[in-house]
Amino acid sequence: MSAAPGTVALVGGGPGPVDLLTVRALRLLRAADVVIADRLGPADEIGAELRAEALLIDVGKRPGHHPVPQAEINHLLIAHALAGRAVVRLKGGDPFVFGRGGEEFAACLAAGIPVEVVPGISSAIAVPQAAGVPVTHRGLASTVHVVSGHDVDGPRGPSAATLAALADAAVTTVVLMGVRALPGLIAAALAHGVPPQRPVAIIENGYTPRQRTTRTTLGEAVRAAEQAAVRSPAVIVIGEVARAGLLLPAPTSLAAVAAPVAAGPAL
Template sequence: MRFSLRRRTSRGMTAPTRVGRVDLIGGGPGPADLMTVRAHRLLAEADVVVADRLGPADEVRAGLAPHVLVVDVGKRPGHHPVPQAQINALLVDHARAGRRVVRLKGGDPFVLGRGGEEVLACQAAGIPVTVTPGVSSAISVPQAAGIPVTHRGVASGLHVVNGQGPFGVSALASLADPSVTTVVLMGVAALPRLVCEALAHGVGADRPVAIVENGHTAHQRTLRSTLGAVVAEAEVARVTNPAVIVVGDVARAGLLLPTAARFAESSA
């Protein structure tokens, strides 16, 4: 615990004043036991937890001390009730009040998690801030379905894309490169547009695609398809967020798992 030594009491004596701080924590793909030891320690020391929708928020909340304030700032597709500027202000205001603030984020704070923006906001306000990494869903969710994002002789590179925007030049190049795996986060709603862009760029319609839904949970499902067929098959399967889209030869059925099923459910 950190203290300053210049708060004056009513008797004129000096007494310690608690200094607030912010710790950004990567919650990983969901299960709390996939978080780091440091992340669990910081949560145990927290006065306030500002939590996203994804990650282990519910499981973590059940284990917090009764006095800990939990602020839900989770976003859903098309529904962002707490704008990022307001989240930044929450972190700063609670820390200025002398509280230990944990910003609990799904995956890793610096992988499409806007963690850098929150660090900058704390720095601008003079608030001590640290970042504890988490397991990114870009790697861990495919892994849960038996999909290695790199595999010797199959894929030697990885490209991670935000599916909420159009494919850039580098993303289109990675999609067309058979040695690169492209992982699309937050891309379910935009899947038809993304597929059209890829096909128009000359990416083969037979390029393997997998969509892993609710990775590392009891509701995990995996759809295996191809670029040319995935839009129709995802619609039939009623694929929803949260899901990770994997494009590349590592996504083909049977690479690691001994099944050729196009759609599988996991009881993990």
């Protein structure tokens, strides 16, 4: 074991394409001894950017399947760094936006490991953009409320803050990891008095050849999602900015699925 510890960099991988990584992220990846990668983000394409001798460890989570618990991920970061290695923890989106980056940062500090955070483009902004949905729009939406589906899927349901955001026409609500939680979230919103005509866009597989968008309304969202067989990963946008035809041509029917888009429109 090396006398001096290595380093850990918590790197935001953005929404997927390697060319949306920051320059600093690429520099750290190319110099890394160990890369511990999530499922989302650029994990599938990153191998070409790594040194031949670099160790790539997949710790990606899938819905209902978390093969490597967070405590074990923390242990991997610390163990490799204590062995004197340069470690990159590659995360989808941004490390501090529902990425448990704060937990990993605290664990490294507690172990005496030098750690830095490299921001990435959050899917909360990038994936709607790829589908032509701006999360803010002058005269239409001036505030963004981002919530995890895990936080609204339970006996307590969505928080008062989330319900207030859904009810405010000037707020865009973005739900990450929310496909399973969608029926409960919609039921709670309607019971809270949110208008059933509030626009909804569900964007699956953002920034991949399989990207598609289901446009619907709050009152029809559950039926539309079932009809389209919506699956994770998906970003759900609820608010006036999700209105069909706002930026892109309106589909022929309200609950319509757009053609796949590999790399969103130039907005």
